[in-house]
Amino acid sequence: MHSLAWVALVAAAVMTLGWRWQRRRENAGIVDVLWSACVGGSAILLAVLGDGAWQARTTLALLGGLWGARLALHLWHRVRSEPEDGRYRYLREHWQGHQGKFFLFFMAQALLVVLFALPFAAAARSPVDAAWPWIVLTVAIWVGSVAGEAIADRQLARFRADPANRGRTCREGLWRYSRHPNYFFEWLHWFAYVALAVGSPWQGLSWCGPVVMYVFLRWISGIPYTEAQALRTRGDEYREYQRTTPMLFPWFPKSATKEATR
Structure with missing residues (x-):
């Protein structure tokens, strides 16, 4: 467990620097960038310090590190080129800019x-002895889910880059079948490490990924905040999107006309 203590120390130090950065620039979106980078970096650190098969640890370092780097770079592009995300702007207003509360938020x-x-x-x-068959499954899950998330992110970025779409809801590509396809594939990605941990004496811990991620996305910090902000800024247009489009798990959208006649 000493390896997890190192993860905690590094994460606390990085988040402290992130808190100072947001204090100067009044943009708390940096926390998402740093969270992604720290989680990805923890995969590399734990792979180096682990005592499992080299095949599994190498796979972990590559896949976890690449996942974290891709997500952190994607989020950094948004943070540096756009105003503070509406969720954090709301917190800033609600907390009246109280930096002590922001510091506790970063430490959380x-x-x-x-x-x-x-x-x-x-x-x-x-x-x-359990490495290779499960590594194949791990890579398959990882490639499919990370590719899906990258596609969803790219589709949304392209939509938002068009000034004609200001104030409108993206219904293009994967966003036609789920209101949060990026969240869906992010959640799916965590099953890769469940497969990679088969046979590990700590195998049960691997389920923390998909279970905790689902709880946070569905009820705590993902969908509730994102949709509340969308309703504040887009109102009835987003309510119509909620009526016709599945929330998380992709499926065919309902007919807007049929829903309106009910």
């Missing part, structure tokens, strides 16, 4: 880094 994100590092700790102890 550091704790979440440790929580989401638990599946990596389990995978880093995966034994050699």
